[in-house]
Amino acid sequence: MSSSFDLSLLGWHDRLEALLPDGTVPARVARVHRGAAEVLSAGGEHHVRFGARVRRAAADDPVALPCVGDWVALSPLDAAAYEGGRYELAAVLPRTTAFVRGGVSRDSRGGLSGDGQGQVLAANVDVVFVAEPSMRSMPPEGVRGVLPPGKHSADLGRIERLVALAWESGARPVVLITKPDLFDLGLDDLLADVAAAAPGVDVHPVCSLTGEGVDLVRAHLNGAHLTGAHLTGARSAAAGTAVVLGPSGAGKSTLVNALAGVDVMETQQVRAADGRGRHTTVHREMIILPGGGLIIDTPGIRRVGLYDMSDGVDRVFSDIEELAEGCRFSDCGHTAEPGCAVQEALESGELPERRLESWRRLRREARWMATRTDARLRSEETRKWKIIHKEMRRSGRNRP
Ligand SMILES: Nc1nc2c(ncn2[C@@H]2O[C@H](COP(=O)(O)OP(=O)(O)OP(=O)(O)O)[C@@H](O)[C@H]2O)c(=O)[nH]1
Numbered sequence: 001m002s003s004s005f006d007l008s009l010l011g012w013h014d015r016l017e018a019l020l021p022d023g024t025v026p027a028r029v030a031r032v033h034r035g036a037a038e039v040l041s042a043g044g045e046h047h048v049r050f051g052a053r054v055r056r057a058a059a060d061d062p063v064a065l066p067c068v069g070d071w072v073a074l075s076p077l078d079a080a081a082y083e084g085g086r087y088e089l090a091a092v093l094p095r096t097t098a099f100v101r102g103g104v105s106r107d108s109r110g111g112l113s114g115d116g117q118g119q120v121l122a123a124n125v126d127v128v129f130v131a132e133p134s135m136r137s138m139p140p141e142g143v144r145g146v147l148p149p150g151k152h153s154a155d156l157g158r159i160e161r162l163v164a165l166a167w168e169s170g171a172r173p174v175v176l177i178t179k180p181d182l183f184d185l186g187l188d189d190l191l192a193d194v195a196a197a198a199p200g201v202d203v204h205p206v207c208s209l210t211g212e213g214v215d216l217v218r219a220h221l222n223g224a225h226l227t228g229a230h231l232t233g234a235r236s237a238a239a240g241t242a243v244v245l246g247p248s249g250a251g252k253s254t255l256v257n258a259l260a261g262v263d264v265m266e267t268q269q270v271r272a273a274d275g276r277g278r279h280t281t282v283h284r285e286m287i288i289l290p291g292g293g294l295i296i297d298t299p300g301i302r303r304v305g306l307y308d309m310s311d312g313v314d315r316v317f318s319d320i321e322e323l324a325e326g327c328r329f330s331d332c333g334h335t336a337e338p339g340c341a342v343q344e345a346l347e348s349g350e351l352p353e354r355r356l357e358s359w360r361r362l363r364r365e366a367r368w369m370a371t372r373t374d375a376r377l378r379s380e381e382t383r384k385w386k387i388i389h390k391e392m393r394r395s396g397r398n399r400p
């Protein structure tokens with residue numbers, strides 16, 4: 001536990017300095033266990049327990065629980081007070097962005113307001129790389145038969161969903177078209193289609209095998225492209241924090257290896273016949289890149305595609321939202337209503353049918369997710385109270 005870190009390589013910047021309580025030491029959470037965390041401070045790696053204030057806050061609202069990516073304040077402990085640790089985790093510094101599952105909304109100023117039931121999966125992520133392979137052997141869901149040669153099979157709906165999630169978290173999405181070497185013909189078409197599906201989002205091809213485009217990815221992490229409002233005041237060269245989302249076999253681990261310059265993650269040989277990878281496992285939750293910047297990769301983040309994204313959906317489909325403002329009726333369903341600007345755009349070809357359907361599907365899904373999360377939490381709550389009541393009855397019986 002001795003290697004030390006230059007905190008700016010972990011993304012520490014001046015604005016955070018001002019938020020640090022007196023007498024505490026800054027650190028970044030690399031991993032969380034029950035009631036404790038592994039953190040990186042300038043002095044090295046520490047295992048720290050949550051202090052009383054952190055535990056109390058988390059009992060009121062799980063969103064207050066420290067999570068991977070959090071900047072935290074450590075309080076020194078004297079050796080007698082706590083054997084086995086030199087610090088305790090005294091406070092979580094305000095988050096700039098957060099991947100949250102369930103029960104939390106973002107207020108108008110971008111802050112998080114929990115309803116006591118959400119869970120933060122990763123905090124202070126600046127960039128979300130959405131990896132989509134340039135080709136794959138299987139036709140997209142619902143499409144039967146062999147794909148015509150030269151026509152790409154990128155899943156635009158999936159890209160839209162992941163970009164929506166990125167916006168929802170407060171981070172900036174960047175779409176990476178992986179394995180471009182397997183599909184040079186038609187790559188321009190693919191890039192154009194993806195750009196149309198994710199307006200306002202950078203789209204780059206990146207080949208982890210030849211290294212082409214990897215520097216561009218790195219540049220997004222090294223502050224060269226960091227322009228988000230939440231970063232104003234930050235040193236321009238501050239190292240960025242990223243997550244990589246995308247389907248299994250998209251080449252996420254290979255890309256992280258290429259960025260890190262070493263095999264931090266195990267990748268498997270491509271199955272030559274179909275270009276699809278086999279599932280690979282994660283070995284570390286936070287990968288610190290040599291040139292600065294880091295990648296957070298946790299099981300929770302890997303499943304993030306399943307979670308709530310209602311605001312993000314509105315943003316990724318801002319073109320449709322804008323069109324809808326031109327509809328005659330404010331509650332227009334965009335089907336057969338008179339004066340529907342969305343239908344007009346569809347007829348003129350300005351709006352692809354696929355995109356409107358994707359929007360409808362994701363909105364339905366986001367709504368369904370929200371109700372399902374609520375239902376699950378309600379039943380968990382009921383179960384918890386049943387246990388508590390049972391224990392109260394039992395301890396009542398045992399009383400002399
Ligand atoms: N041709 C080519 N193959 C690549 C490229 N990048 C990755 N691959 C291969 O694609 C396969 C899958 O890559 P991984 O990095 O394991 O994919 P992943 O997205 O991490 O997959 P999961 O861990 O299952 O989520 C591996 O066999 C890689 O060698 C690329 O740029 N070009």
Ligand SMILES: [Zn+2]
Pocket residue numbers: 324327328332333334335337339340341342343
């Ligand atoms: Zn309409």
